[in-house]
């Protein structure tokens with residue numbers, strides 16, 4: 001029997017990530033080739049944004065996707081999130097050259113308070129929320145805190161682009177295929193303080209640190225390169241990453257919904273206090289996914305170098321949280 005359609009809300013639907021994302025969701029790349037979807041798209045209540053959204057919806061129509069069971073375009077979060085099973089919160093101001101993601105904090109915080117409240121009131125109770133809009137971890141924290149009647153574990157932030165960047169850079173260094181790499185971890189904040197940790201990583205079954213055998217490269221080139229990749233893209237394109245960000249959002253949601261078959265992936269999730277990360281901080285950790293749930297990998301040894309790195313990115317998250325404390329009341 002054909003599956004019933006699920007409702008997928010996407011905010012910032014007429015933006016550059018939205019444009020790279022919606023067509024892939026509608027073609028079944030996110031939730032499976034047998035899963036019909038209803039797209040519920042939110043854009044700003046401004047003539048230009050609404051016109052652009054209309055154009056995107058016309059193009060979606062023109063693709064005649066068999067899995068696209070319906071579309072809603074709106075400027076009202078309560079319409080966009082009504083009964084939504086999935087929400088991809090992309091809509092926010094992106095940074096430009098010379099800005100850090102946390103420079104967007106106050107401007108974007110208000111958006112995530114309003115949207116958290118709307119999710120709280122109208123979304124499906126088991127909704128899966130992915131925050132892409134920057135600063136993604138803290139925005140996810142704000143939305144989670146603004147939605148007290150939804151389970152906290154429903155709120156996640158996107159670290160998958162960082163995870164994928166970490167895989168690719170390691171594949172290039174070692175000359176091995178990306179899919180031979182397992183157990184990559186990117187701890188912490190989606191910011192240059194993130195900590196790509198290859199201590200548990202294997203490449204075609206071999207331990208990555210031994211195979212790479214170049215600690216100086218790992219510490220002085222690899223870690224900063226992965227952390228600053230977003231800025232390098234802005235520098236090169238004049239615009240922030242869009243297709244790769246949309247691709248990572250698809251990976252994140254697909255894995256959460258359909259499972260990872262035991263493979264580790266990185267998700268920003270509310271901390272349960274493990275690894276010395278205070279409760280509720282949205283922090284990148286390794287997880288596996290099965291049956292529509294993620295489960296953090298526990299019991300990994302944290303050495304002195306890692307502790308320092310993990311605390312550094314944690315401190316930045318604490319500062320961001322402090323910055324929005326007054327707004328959260």
Ligand SMILES: NC(=O)C1=CN([C@@H]2O[C@H](COP(=O)(O)OP(=O)(O)OC[C@H]3O[C@@H](n4cnc5c(N)ncnc54)[C@H](O)[C@@H]3O)[C@@H](O)[C@H]2O)C=CC1
Nearest residue numbers: 012014015016017043044091092094132133134158161245
């Ligand atoms: N977590 C991650 O790995 C990444 C996050 N990002 C972030 O994703 C966000 C979106 O990036 P782009 O699509 O490139 O930006 P964009 O400016 O092209 O699109 C954003 C869209 O969101 C809309 N928007 C703004 N506020 C809104 C609101 N309150 N409700 C609904 N729609 C709203 C705008 O009208 C615009 O169409 C930015 O915050 C960017 O920094 C980008 C790349 C990677």
Ligand SMILES: O=C([O-])CC(=O)C(=O)O
Nearest residue numbers: 095134229230231240241
């Ligand atoms: O760097 C930015 O502002 C966009 C982003 O988050 C990324 O590409 O990682």
